[in-house]
Amino acid sequence: xxxxxxxxxxxxxxxxxxxxxxxxxxxxxxxxxxxxxxxxxxxxxxxxxxxxxxxxxxxxxxxxxxxxxxxxxxxxxxxxxxxxxxxxxxxxxxxxxxxxxxxxxxxxxxxxxxxxxxxxxxxxxxxxxxxxxxxxxxxxxxxxxxxxxxxxxxxxxxxxxxxxxxxxxxxxxxxxxxxxxxxxxxxxxxxxxxxxxxxxx
Numbered sequence: 001x002x003x004x005x006x007x008x009x010x011x012x013x014x015x016x017x018x019x020x021x022x023x024x025x026x027x028x029x030x031x032x033x034x035x036x037x038x039x040x041x042x043x044x045x046x047x048x049x050x051x052x053x054x055x056x057x058x059x060x061x062x063x064x065x066x067x068x069x070x071x072x073x074x075x076x077x078x079x080x081x082x083x084x085x086x087x088x089x090x091x092x093x094x095x096x097x098x099x100x101x102x103x104x105x106x107x108x109x110x111x112x113x114x115x116x117x118x119x120x121x122x123x124x125x126x127x128x129x130x131x132x133x134x135x136x137x138x139x140x141x142x143x144x145x146x147x148x149x150x151x152x153x154x155x156x157x158x159x160x161x162x163x164x165x166x167x168x169x170x171x172x173x174x175x176x177x178x179x180x181x182x183x184x185x186x187x188x189x190x191x192x193x194x195x196x197x198x199x200x201x
Contacts, residue, residue, distance in 0.1 A: 005050055005144070005165045006174035008043035012036055015175065017185040022119070026200050030189045032168060034116035034144055038072045047144055048073070050165050051114070052080040054142060061109040064088050064101075064138070066127045069116040073144070077114060088113070088127040100130030107135030117145040118162065121154035128160060145171065149196060169193055 009015070013036065020031040038044050055063060055077055065074030065087040078085030086103030105111070111131050113124060124141050131138040139160055146152070146164035155162050172189055175181040181189075192199040 001170040001174060002050060002166050003174065004046055006171050008046040009034070009037070009145070009166070009171060010175060010178070010180055012040040012043040015171070015181075017181070017189070023123075026196065028196075029185070029192050029199075030168070030172075032117060032145060032147070032171075035069045037116070037144070038076075044076070047165065048076045048080055051142060051144070052077050054163055054165075055081050055083070055112060058112065058140060059110055060112045060140075062086055062103075062105060062111045062136070064105075064111050064113050064127070064131060066113055066115040066124070070114045073116060074114040086111075088130050090123075090126065092130070100127075101134055105131070105134050105136050109136045111136050111138045112140045112142055113138055115141070115143050117147060118143045118151035118164070119147045119149045121151040121162070124151075124155060124160075125158055128158075148193065 014033050016031045016033060017029060020028050022028050037047060060083060062084045063074045063078050065071035065085065067087060067089050071087045074085050074087065086101055086105050089100050092100050113127055118124060128138045140163060141155060141160055142163045144165050145168060147168045152162045172186060176186050
């Protein structure tokens with residue numbers, strides 16, 4: 001576990017417990033709002049430092065932020081790692097160039113897609129397809145948090161590697177260790193993470 005990242009996410013108060021509707025339509029007893037991270041400069045800087053280390057270990061030409069949560073993260077990584085940054089729209093804009101991409105991207109450049117978190121990975125493939133339309137290459141996705149709900153397997157099936165700083169289970173374990181979550185919420189969330197489909201029934 002990356003304890004520096006776990007502490008940063010807790011300091012930024014990204015974890016919320018209750019009953020939430022996810023984009024997939026399913027229910028969840030936990031909502032991880034990583035989008036609030038840039039509002040806390042100290043914790044955000046910790047995450048960017050760790051993300052930049054991972055990017056520097058790979059042969060990357062361009063960092064690409066996924067609309068919308070990935071944009072500020074990718075911009076900060078680009079500055080830290082001294083790499084060009086672009087962002088990818090969820091769908092092509094309906095005017096002008098009608099492009100998925102905002103920024104300069106050339107054929108065969110190696111791109112890493114940046115986002116805040118991943119669940120099953122389906123939305124990431126739409127962004128990657130937008131990048132590939134330019135002739136660029138995208139075989140890596142980097143997120144801060146992995147919910148471990150099929151993202152690794154979904155991307156791997158498409159020839160894409162997932163990289164993350166922390167998993168949701170690791171973050172939950174850190175919170176339990178530091179007494180930042182009560183036993184009831186811990187148990188409910190772990191039961192959910194171990195079998196989301198059964199929990200939703």
